[in-house]
Amino acid sequence: MNNRPIPTLLWFITALPFVYLTYRYPGLPEIVPIHYGPDGAADAWAHKAWLWLIPVALPLLSLLLLTRFIPWIDRSDNVEKMGSKYDRLSFGLTAITSVVATYVVYEAGEEQLGHLNFLLVLLGLLIAFSGNYLQVMRPNKYVGIRTPWTLKSDKIWAKTHRLGGKIWFAGGIAMMISGLLLPGRFTAIVLVMALVVLMGIPTWYSWRLSQDEDHDSQYFV
Known part of the structure; x- marks a missing residue:
């Protein structure tokens, strides 16, 4: 179980969208868009108080899940055994979700989402960052590529995460490049x-x- 204190810098990063929303809140209209269609146009509205769920659901929830809840329920301590790698993963994911939340607050009140390319770059960064750590992720039930086959075999877990990590890293980079080069309508x-x-x-x-493993086991029976 991880009983180490959460770094002050990580709390500061988590607090950024809360602080920014506090600053913007008085000037926002009472009713704001809360959902946007694929074209970036608003298609659902609610009271602006709902905006507080954004920093709660993104950086704060990420922070608590990654640094407290997952290490606490991981009875095998495989997550904890990742040591500094898991700490960097927690820090990076929380920081990126904080930036995403700040971006959403920045766009609050707009009928049409602007800077869709920037959002794609952020999501690409999140995926590429995650992919970099998937390759060293130890077997566990809470974080990683959790399929019925990776959960039943440490060997399948390791091979899947090595390939998956490379695909996620390359895919994230491709998304970032797409965000920089393609028009927002392609997001x-x-x-x-x-x-x-x-x-x-x-x-x-x-x-x-898994199929190959089952075939080999049947062959040697």
């Missing part, structure tokens, strides 16, 4: 394609490894 298309590749290939690969 939704790029996101869908990225999700299919990033989730589909590692899932298929873990299943394929």
Whole structure:
């Protein structure tokens, strides 16, 4: 179990979108968009008080899940054994989600989302950063590529995460480049394609490894 204090800098980063929303809140209209369609146009509205859920659901929840809840419920201590690698992963993911939350607050009140390219770059950064650490992720039930086949075999877990980490890193870089080069209207298309590749290939690969493993075990029986 991780009983170490959460670094002050990480609390500061987590607090940034709360501070920014506090600053912006008085000048926002009472009713603000809370959901946007694939084209970036608002399609759902609610009272501006709902905006407080954004920094709660993104950086604060990420911080508490990664630094407290997951290490606490990981009875095998595999997450804790990652040591400084897991600490850097927690720090990076919390920092990126804090930037995303700040961006969402910045766009609050707008009928049309601007800077969709910037959002794609941020998401690409998040995925590339995660992919860099997937390759060294120890087997556990809470963080990583959790398929029925990776959870039943440490060998399949390791191979899937080595490949998945490379795919996520490359996919994240590709998303960042797309965000810098393509018009904002392509954001939704790029996101869908990225999700299919990033989730589909590692899932298929873990299943394929399981089939090969079952075949080998039957052969030697």
